Amino acid sequence: MIEELFYIEKAAYRDSFIHQIDARVKIIGLFALIIAMVAIPYSSLVFTIGILFFIFLAILWALAGLPWLIYGKRLLMVLPFGFFIIIFQIFFTNRYYPVFHVIANLPFGIHIYAESVEFAIILLVKFIVCVSAIILLSSTTKLHDMLEGAGRMGLPPEFALTFGMMIRYLFVFGYIYRKINESLTTRCFDPFNPALSYRYRMKQIGYTVGTIFIRSYEQGERVYTSMLCRGYGKDSHIFIIKKPLRAAEWSFLLFCLIFAIIVPITIWLTAIRFF
């Protein structure tokens, strides 16, 4: 994941209409989309709404001028746990359907149900749309801009200060992690090598973790000393200048909010009238 950190930030430093939009607008707009997607009950309505939301996100991605390969790579990185839950849905009944119809019988009394397959696809659509929104947000907004945006929206100062410093040193530890990995490789140490005893491998990883812990602690001490030299005190907080939103940003925010609310309601009303 730490390798991903570098190319995500690289993508966020590009320039486009989407990149230039204030972080607050993107945070609120895309979070609204995620909340709307999660709030839709587990029903076939999710398909239509999910597709519309995904098209909207795809247009924004295209406007940002980002390669689709980045999107694909990042999606693959976060798939495993969600995919594990989704794939096993097809073998189980659940509380969201009154009746289940078997569509395939497998050995050991395992069945695949039509309704469970539908439920698995519903979960997949929700998962893909929500993750896509996050990938878009982080690929078009610098970490520091996100922090400033959150600070302007009322993030507690203790949290903002700590989070800001964490972001600053994230990249330092990214490089430290790379160096540690390189030195372990140079010494022919592979944590996945079954020829080495498990205790030995665990000890090496444990000491590496301990080393990173101590190095981060000592880095923190050095940072504190240098901050003291620059007038740092216990009442110090991150200074975030006020920044009013432009008319175009207000319009984009309103559009996102209306889209996140109107699309599900319209689809729901259409479904009621249709049936």
Place this chain on the structure above:
Amino acid sequence: MHIPDGFFPISQVAVYWIIALIFIALSLRWAKREMSEEKVPLVAVLAAGIFAIQTLNMALPISIIPGGVSGHVVGAALAAIVLGSPFAAVFILTLVLVLQGIFFGDGGITAMGANIINMGVLGGFFGFYTYKSVNNVFRNRFCAAFIAGWVSLFIPAVVCAVELAVAGTLPLTFGLITMGVYHAVIGIIEGGVTAFALSLIIHARPDIFSGEIPAGAARKAKDILIVAGITIALAISIFAPYYASTYPDGLDSTFLSAYGAKDVNTVHIDEPKVVTAEAAVVEKTGNSFSWQAPLPDYSLPGLDKPGEVLAIVFGVIVLFILGFGISRFIARKD
């Protein structure tokens, strides 16, 4: 264990977020009270370090799935033990989870409340108090850190399975078995790495280790009592289903005898008459309400005796959390 968006209904999302926010507020209060100005940059840089630590993957000690599966350290127990407070773990893991959720999409935005509860709150609290109790009893930091690391991963995984079952997106039995077994094995990595890392930190920088416990006799006796109590309760949970009598209890026996489903002097139960007896009671009282318990008759459907063991172990853990949490909440400071 990072639950993504879409796996919880919105009502449950709100509940998990409210609980998580309470603990985040408490950790912020801890940060304000306990963190000297020196500790602010320290904790921030440590959070970045913990993020890097979480990316160090290692193969599982047992090949469960052909082709190999790896696991990594969460670090909640390590942070809580070294910094001497479970709230340190809540604070640091909240920072890490926010970053992972918003920047990497690893763990959802709406599911972040549940993720903070699982990995930050449960991981931190269970890790810290397990370390304290085991170290007080056995006076062995390495052993205590290993068990604390294991517990700090296993308990959140089991709770995660229960949360998904409550949401209706993962069957309880399947979730408990897969999540429980997988994380029980990964827990060995978490425990081992926590123990070796702590050992290195104590030897290299003993000054930064603030997790030492005062050796008060009363405190030790209390911790022995807690560990012994849990051990006995868990031992009973494992053996009870195999040794418990299958005969009905006094109240059941009286009820069945009154309706002719069982003779008072014998152990034989006439099953068809039991159904008739239950129907007769519903008719007499006019009350047809029936509660579908999630773990009926102390068992997990389809798992026979191992299911009963898991159900009782789960009950013991839940009651311990409730009892310990309430007593900590209402106990006087003195």
